[in-house]
Amino acid sequence: MDNLEDVDSAFTLKQARMKRQEELQKEIDQINILEWYQHVNDLHDAIAKKAIELTEKEMREEGYGLAPVPYAFVVFGSSGRREATLWSDQDNGLIISDEEHPDKERFFKEFGIRLSNMLESAGYAKCEGKVMCSETLWARTLSSWREQLSEWSSDLQWEPVRYYIIAADMRHVAGDLTLSHQFQEYFSFLFESTPDLAAAVLRNTVRHKATLNILGQVVKERFGEHAGGFDVKYGMYIPLVNSGRYFSLQHSLKETNTLQRLTKLSTLEAAPSSLIEPCEKAFLITLHLRRSAQMKEDHGVLSSSGYIDQDQLRDKDTLYKLRIGLSAVKKIHRNLQRQLRFVERGRL
Structure with a gap:
């Protein structure tokens, strides 16, 4: 600048x-x-x-x-x-x-x-x-x-x-x-x-909002000012950030940027490509959606709810990309849940 x-x-x-x-x-x-x-x-x-x-x-x-x-x-x-x-x-x-x-x-x-x-x-x-x-x-x-x-x-x-x-x-x-x-x-x-720290981080990582229901439909907000919209930040962005961070910590990576973390994990074959590659695509989709989320300006200061609204969700291309991204979120979330169950059983 x-x-x-x-x-x-x-x-x-x-x-x-x-x-x-x-x-x-x-x-x-x-x-x-x-x-x-x-x-x-x-x-x-x-x-x-x-x-x-x-x-x-x-x-x-x-x-x-x-x-x-x-x-x-x-x-x-x-x-x-x-x-x-x-x-x-x-x-x-x-x-x-x-x-x-x-x-x-x-x-x-x-x-x-x-x-x-x-x-x-x-x-x-x-x-x-x-x-x-x-x-x-x-x-x-x-x-x-x-x-x-x-x-x-x-x-x-x-x-x-x-x-x-x-x-x-x-x-x-x-x-x-x-x-x-x-x-x-x-x-x-x-x-x-610290032996138990990774498991503690993993427990925090697997907690996030439901994004797809059992029929594969996008879970929208039911009540409040954002009813009918989708929470991009906590429904998609944060789960991907948290997952990338957890895998990076496990493999002692120094990167902090999520996409760089995912790319490095893929390069090192530190996680299955079938898991990481969909997350890379999902993250790019998330960056687009975050940028297009509801925004307002007050005296030059921007703020955003982090939601995409009902009108945006009616757009077939947006909804299609969202489902692709959320499928990757669901896949990596299930993988981490399995890891956590394995760790927790080992502590019994």
Whole structure:
């Protein structure tokens, strides 16, 4: 993104984002789907880096000085996988050096809050789950991160494992890359050295919404504002993301992008091609459907329900592609359920 040189405030940062956002919306039908998502995520990274620059400048001018020790700004969720849409919210954190400095805690507490607010001003809604650099849980020193990851990996209840799974999609965006690498290395070490962790991750992975009924028909929402529509995010996208992540963790892959994970699994023959190839096709379908989900705009800020509506489902081509994608979801889900039953029997 080359139009950020003159950006000097949260307001002009939002203006720059909105301009590029409009360009990307016009490009939707003109470029390859993967190239489009690449441009979208390049935009998010560029905005984040500029927000960091502006926040650091703001704090210097207010007497906080320079960052007292090195740090890394990292992202999770769809941003961590470079699959974010134009309307994705914040999912980020900080990894702070263990170097000693008397002003470290004060500086980064303020920095995290201001940076999250800056991103919100630029059009990124705050994460409802509070996975943000403004929160103590997601902004900590490297040694504290190691302790936290160890706690999540040793407490195999639903919530700690969910947090551990979120951490699996961490991606470095700015700052000290060494800190992010050390985070990832320790994360991998824990997965490989904690015997029951894989089964706990698998239990979380197999939980998702029903997508096809016994007749092979798409399961639509029955009630509420989205009645008659289909939940693309939780009905199709998330199950594929979770499945790709689980297999990747099993085989110690470093990729965070879902399609790259699936491709690597196929290349390494780490999972049957009869399972992975349909998932690759399904994921491409999912990217198209996510992009066409119901969307609204409020003062330049986009948001989406993640649903495709009744009218879209009446389109025969859309419904056909959806059924193909959901058949792959059902197939891999059954495979993972069998794996879980096998693991659970082995523990009896």
